[in-house]
Amino acid sequence: MGVMICTHASTCLNCFHSCLLSQVVGTATLLLCILPLNDKRNRPAPEALLPPIVAAVVLGIAMSMSSNCGGAINPARDLGPRLFTLTAGWGVEVFTCFDYFFWVPLVAPLVGAVLGSFFYQVFIQWHLPELEPENNSQTQLTESTDEEPLEEKEVFHIKVAAL
Numbered sequence: 001m002g003v004m005i006c007t008h009a010s011t012c013l014n015c016f017h018s019c020l021l022s023q024v025v026g027t028a029t030l031l032l033c034i035l036p037l038n039d040k041r042n043r044p045a046p047e048a049l050l051p052p053i054v055a056a057v058v059l060g061i062a063m064s065m066s067s068n069c070g071g072a073i074n075p076a077r078d079l080g081p082r083l084f085t086l087t088a089g090w091g092v093e094v095f096t097c098f099d100y101f102f103w104v105p106l107v108a109p110l111v112g113a114v115l116g117s118f119f120y121q122v123f124i125q126w127h128l129p130e131l132e133p134e135n136n137s138q139t140q141l142t143e144s145t146d147e148e149p150l151e152e153k154e155v156f157h158i159k160v161a162a163l
Contacts, residue, residue, distance in 0.1 A: 019069035019101075020108050026065040027073045027112025028119065033057040035120045041128040072105035079106060 072078040
């Protein structure tokens with residue numbers, strides 16, 4: 001048997017429980033760190049900083065939680081290479097090796113994502129203050145006047161001036 005490019009349990013581990021738990025916790029941590037980034041109620045990060053923040057989170061999770069079974073916190077990270085090696089001629093061995101370990105990196109991230117989203121909803125998002133309704137100056141201007149509606153060019157100038 002040659003080198004496989006998909007995740008599998010470390011040779012010193014013979015217990016699915018620790019691998020399953022590490023994948024669930026890693027994916028839950030990923031969701032707990034990513035969900036607040038775009039939440040408008042939680043002072044979201046600037047758009048330009050989102051990719052480096054997500055990269056740092058994924059790097060931190062990969063460095064800290066992938067020593068025992070590869071850190072497949074995304075099912076596509078494991079399923080893609082397995083399907084490729086299946087079609088490249090390895091046969092079903094890619095799914096039967098390591099005591100049918102293939103299901104752990106497929107199922108555990110899904111469970112972890114649900115748990116991470118649930119924990120974010122319950123422990124963070126439900127406790128954030130409600131958003132204040134934004135006043136749309138264009139709507140107020142057009143509704144408050146009895147004159148003809150503003151042309152698109154004038155509305156654009158009003159929007160730019162409001163900024």
